[in-house]
Amino acid sequence: MIYLDNAATSFPKPEPVYQALDHFARSSLANPGRAGHRMAIAAERQLDDARHALNQFFRGEAPERWIFTMNATDALNLAIKGIVRPGDHVVTTDLEHNSISRPLVALERAGLIRLTRVASDAGYVDPEAIRRTITPETSLVALTHASNVLGTVQPIEAIAPIVRQAGSLFLVDAAQTAGVVPIDLRSLAIDLLAFPGHKALYGPTGTGALYVGPRTDGRIRPWREGGTGGDSSSPTQPTILPYALEGGTPNVLGVAGLAAGIAWVAERGPDAMRRHEVSLLQHVVDWASDAEGWSIAGRWDPDTHVGALSLITPESLAPQDIGAILDTSFGIAVRPGLHCAPYVHRRLGTYPGGTLRLSPGPFTTPADVDTFVAALSEITATVA
Ligand SMILES: Cc1ncc(COP(=O)(O)O)c(C=O)c1O
Numbered sequence: 180m181i182y183l184d185n186a187a188t189s190f191p192k193p194e195p196v197y198q199a200l201d202h203f204a205r206s207s208l209a210n211p212g213r214a215g216h217r218m219a220i221a222a223e224r225q226l227d228d229a230r231h232a233l234n235q236f237f238r239g240e241a242p243e244r245w246i247f248t249m250n251a252t253d254a255l256n257l258a259i260k261g262i263v264r265p266g267d268h269v270v271t272t273d274l275e276h277n278s279i280s281r282p283l284v285a286l287e288r289a290g291l292i293r294l295t296r297v298a299s300d301a302g303y304v305d306p307e308a309i310r311r312t313i314t315p316e317t318s319l320v321a322l323t324h325a326s327n328v329l330g331t332v333q334p335i336e337a338i339a340p341i342v343r344q345a346g347s348l349f350l351v352d353a354a355q356t357a358g359v360v361p362i363d364l365r366s367l368a369i370d371l372l373a374f375p376g377h378k379a380l381y382g383p384t385g386t387g388a389l390y391v392g393p394r395t396d397g398r399i400r401p402w403r404e405g406g407t408g409g410d411s412s413s414p415t416q417p418t419i420l421p422y423a424l425e426g427g428t429p430n431v432l433g434v435a436g437l438a439a440g441i442a443w444v445a446e447r448g449p450d451a452m453r454r455h456e457v458s459l460l461q462h463v464v465d466w467a468s469d470a471e472g473w474s475i476a477g478r479w480d481p482d483t484h485v486g487a488l489s490l491i492t493p494e495s496l497a498p499q500d501i502g503a504i505l506d507t508s509f510g511i512a513v514r515p516g517l518h519c520a521p522y523v524h525r526r527l528g529t530y531p532g533g534t535l536r537l538s539p540g541p542f543t544t545p546a547d548v549d550t551f552v553a554a555l556s557e558i559t560a561t562v563a
Pocket residue numbers: 186187249250251252253276278323325326327352354355374375387
């Protein structure tokens with residue numbers, strides 16, 4: 180199988196991740212913080228080490244500001260439902276994944292918030308368009324760092340100061356950038372950073388995190404309350420981070436794998452990872468510019484792109500059909516459809532059929548991409 184679906188979840192994982200999972204599962208898989216025995220302490224130390232690793236990698240304020248979650252969706256729900264109050268105004272964009280847009284639309288439909296969705300242009304959001312929508316009631320601006328459909332990286336360096344100046348909180352969905360675009364929380368005015376551990380940080384599925392910056396202190400509420408392993412006598416959730424926002428037995432095995440993934444990325448550097456993927460995509464972009472009936476969705480700028488690319492297919496070839504043929508006849512895994520982001524497809528005119536998305540990873544080779552475009556040529560010649 181040639182796996183070109185790393186934007187959904189990365190595969191394979193780097194070897195040290197498998198080793199860390201195996202080692203931890205066999206030696207220390209106890210319930211962290213729930214008991215004083217050595218295995219529980221080792222498990223707690225694993226969580227603590229991973230919080231330090233995240234804090235160092237993204238240059239956060241403190242390790243305890245990293246809240247482990249199940250995935251990016253879980254982190255985004257914690258951020259949105261933890262911050263937004265009835266009567267608030269929230270700004271978002273048409274690039275968002277359903278994990279931002281669905282909770283926001285549900286709050287809007289319940290009559291609790293007013294929602295403004297800023298339109299993108301060829302995959303990019305204009306910071307001035309964000310500025311124009313912010314009002315004194317805007318509590319939150321929620322934005323994806325890179326579109327999971329188009330791979331276009333948004334100018335958050337320009338947007339963050341606008342949001343900060345207006346007094347709103349800035350939530351960045353780094354699902355497609357954590358691990359491939361450097362994010363420096365000391366120089367960027369980001370209040371909440373959400374991401375999965377299972378994409379370009381190479382942890383297993385079931386991992387993710389939310390960074391809660393100092394401006395969220397006293398404002399963010401938990402959306403999952405329960406056991407934290409510490410002071411059990413308190414009738415309500417403790418107020419100290421990270422326990423204020425974490426309840427229940429954490430996925431400490433997954434976090435052990437995630438820590439190994441972060442170390443692997445940190446050694447290579449996010450930008451090197453991104454450049455490898457973008458150079459592979461360049462070959463597909465060149466192919467699409469010559470192939471009859473094919474084109475790419477959004478603007479192609481290799482400097483502001485991550486390793487996800489959407490192809491608009493010829494009219495006679497539905498993305499779903501091509502995805503199925505690639506899987507069954509060529510052993511190639513891609514993702515056809517709307518990619519959980521319907522608004523950007525409406526904007527691009529690719530709704531409801533969607534596009535054919537490919538997303539190479541660090542282990543994808545130029546030969547894999549050659550095989551992919553040769554398969555597309557063959558399918559086009561045979562079926563179109
Ligand atoms: C931009 C974006 N946000 C959020 C998510 C949700 O991530 P998860 O599946 O980890 O919840 C994804 C997943 O593909 C994504 O691409």
